Amino acid sequence: MKLSARNQFKGIVKNVNEGTVNGIVTIEVNGEAVSATISLNAIKELGLKDGASAIAIIKATEVMVATELPKISARNKFQGVIKSIDEGAVNDIVAIETKLGVVSATISKNAVKELELSVGKEAYAIIKATSVMVGIE
Structure with missing residues (x-):
């Protein structure tokens, strides 16, 4: 399956913390932990467990950009260097090179x-x- 989401990072599930309705799946990608909160049904349907291969998928419109690390509740914070800025009429696409890989943000x-x-x-x-x-192949 091909997706329009710009950010797709393949990794290995390192932890699945199940709650009553949702769970937090931690995927390790290039030594970085990516946290995803998804439904228990999705966890079971995808067969997610420690050691499983998985893909963290993030739309560029869901990525915030900061120049300083704020105290914030968001679980995923990846430090990097701006690789490119593609200018648009209203929004720009900022590509940040991180340990995770290149993360694209539409801001x-x-x-x-x-x-x-x-x-x-x-x-x-x-x-x-x-x-x-979260996706699987």
């Missing part, structure tokens, strides 16, 4: 300007665990 042109983002500048890609989808 407003105003945000790019306010944060003074530029190629080579350090930045953080921040994603809530509820914004991470």
Whole structure:
């Protein structure tokens, strides 16, 4: 299956913490932990367990960008360096090179300007665990 989501990271499930309705699945990708909050039904249907292969899938519109690491409830915070900024009419696509891989974020042109983002500048890609989808091959 091909998806339009720009961010797709293959890794290994390191932990599945099941709750009553949802669970938190931790996928290790290049030494980085990606947390995904998904339904128990999805965990069971996908056969997710420690050691299983999985793909963390994140739409670029769900990625926030920061120039300093804030105290924030989002579980996924990846430090990196801006690799490119593709300019659009309203939004720009910011690509941040992290240990995870290149994380793409679609953010407003105003945000790019306010944060003074530029190629080579350090930045953080921040994603809530509820914004991470999990897939298998």
